[in-house]
Amino acid sequence: MSGAGGSLWFETPTGPVRVAGAAPLMAALRAQSPDWPAADSGPADAPEIAVEPAGERWFRFRTELYDTGDLVFPAGLVGGNGLIGALIHSFCTRSPDWICLHAGAVEIGGRLTVLVGDMMAGKSTLSVALAALGRRLFTDDRLPVGRTAAGFDGFALALRPKLRDPLPAEAPAAFRRFAEEREGPRESGMRYVVLHPDERTPFGTRLPLGRLVLLSRRDDAGAPAFRPVSLGETVKRLVPTAFAAHLPPVERLARLRELAESVDRTELVYADSFQAAELLDREARA
Numbered sequence: 001m002s003g004a005g006g007s008l009w010f011e012t013p014t015g016p017v018r019v020a021g022a023a024p025l026m027a028a029l030r031a032q033s034p035d036w037p038a039a040d041s042g043p044a045d046a047p048e049i050a051v052e053p054a055g056e057r058w059f060r061f062r063t064e065l066y067d068t069g070d071l072v073f074p075a076g077l078v079g080g081n082g083l084i085g086a087l088i089h090s091f092c093t094r095s096p097d098w099i100c101l102h103a104g105a106v107e108i109g110g111r112l113t114v115l116v117g118d119m120m121a122g123k124s125t126l127s128v129a130l131a132a133l134g135r136r137l138f139t140d141d142r143l144p145v146g147r148t149a150a151g152f153d154g155f156a157l158a159l160r161p162k163l164r165d166p167l168p169a170e171a172p173a174a175f176r177r178f179a180e181e182r183e184g185p186r187e188s189g190m191r192y193v194v195l196h197p198d199e200r201t202p203f204g205t206r207l208p209l210g211r212l213v214l215l216s217r218r219d220d221a222g223a224p225a226f227r228p229v230s231l232g233e234t235v236k237r238l239v240p241t242a243f244a245a246h247l248p249p250v251e252r253l254a255r256l257r258e259l260a261e262s263v264d265r266t267e268l269v270y271a272d273s274f275q276a277a278e279l280l281d282r283e284a285r286a
Contacts, residue, residue, distance in 0.1 A: 007048075009039035012091035013146065013155050013204075014098060016042030019083070021051035025059065028080025031185050032192060035158040035203040036087075047090050051083065061086040065093040066245040077187040084159065088142055093246040097147040099255060100243040105138040105154055106130045107201060108284045111210025112138055112154045114263075116241055121215040122273040125168065128161050128193055129277035132178040135284075137161060137200045138207065147255070151208055151262045158203040160184055160192045170272050211264040212238075213280070217271065224270035224279045233267075234260040 007020045016039040022029070029036075050062040057075040061068055061082065066089055073082035092098040104115035104127035115123050127140035138154060140161035146153050165186065167176060184192035201207070214229055214237050238256045247255060270276035 009042055009046075010087055011037040011039045012087070013144070014091045014094040016046050017087055017090050018042055018046050018048045019051065019087070020048055022049075022083065024075060025051060025079045025083050028075070028077050029083055030080075031077060032080055032160050032162075033084055033157065034160075036084075037203065047094060049083070049086050049090055063090055065090050077185060077190070077192075084157075085142070088144060088157070089243055089245070092144060092243060095146075096247065099145050099247070099252075101143045101145055101238070102141065102241040102243070103143045104140045105143050106135040107138055107207060108135060109210070110207065112143075112207050113211045113213060113280070113284075114143060114154070114209055115213050115215055116237060117215030117217070118240070121217050122276075123215065124161055124163060125273045126215070126277055126280075128163060128179070129175060129274050130281060131161070131195060131199050132175050133277060133281045135281060136198075137195060138205075145209065145259065146206070147258075152259050153206040153208055156201040156203055156205040156207075158200060160194060162190045162192050165189050165191050168273070170274060172274055175274060209259070209263050211266070212260065214265070214267045215276075216267055216269045217273070218269060219271055221269050221271040224268060224272070224276040226279075226283075227267040227269055229265050229267040231257070231260055231265070234265050 007018045008022045009016045009018050047065050052060050052062055054060045054072040058072050059079055060072045073079040088100050092100050104123040105112045115126055117123050124140040127137055131137040138156055144155040146155060179193060182194045184194040212234060235256050242256060244252045268276055
């Protein structure tokens with residue numbers, strides 16, 4: 001809701017976050033995050049994100065919580081996506097118990113199977129392909145993770161997943177129908193997927209992490225296959241995916257090691273994201 005000076009407040013698991021100057025990006029933010037609840041207000045010391053003009057229809061985000069760099073974002077869906085990232089990073093940096101993984105996740109057996117990979121690993125395609133096979137989507141790209149007395153929980157933000165346009169040539173007809181029937185906004189070579197309520201996890205849901213799947217997409221991989229992966233390799237692969245600017249480097253590594261030790265771990269080597277999704281789904285049903 002609006003506060004003094006046109007500020008908007010958002011609920012988060014670590015308390016309300018205020019965003020000043022967000023009005024030009026709100027439609028784009030809501031197109032991607034329709035269920036993120038507004039807060040009536042927050043404490044005087046609540047963190048604030050300032051949305052600042054950076055030229056005609058360009059914006060940058062400023063906050064004292066972490067180094068935002070000098071990145072600028074265009075108006076539209078790209079800018080709304082950037083503001084969502086700033087909100088996530090802001091609430092994570094408020095507590096030493098929170099980090100955010102650049103990862104996809106689906107619910108399997110009441111726990112999260114987390115899909116970890118670099119920008120070109122196909123996390124979003126694999127996540128949506130699993131949703132098309134009947135797995136409830138938790139996230140396709142951003143996974144806030146909180147440490148608890150029992151282990152680590154993911155927090156659902158109910159962000160709409162996105163796919164690159166055009167869809168891969170190998171996309172099965174059933175997947176194409178699934179995506180077309182749920183087509184959302186498009187921009188800059190991306191399309192958003194508007195999942196049905198029973199196909200995604202509601203905002204605010206917390207589920208324990210159960211498994212880390214390290215994605216290794218290779219053109220020469222052949223049929224998808226699981227391979228064992230060491231604890232050290234898992235931590236190494238987690239490092240570039242983790243946002244934890246509030247934790248000193250040694251503590252950040254220790255947190256990622258603790259997380260990796262608490263769950264099952266495997267590497268998934270594949271060339272075709274849809275065959276990989278079928279393997280994951282088939283294994284879960286066995």
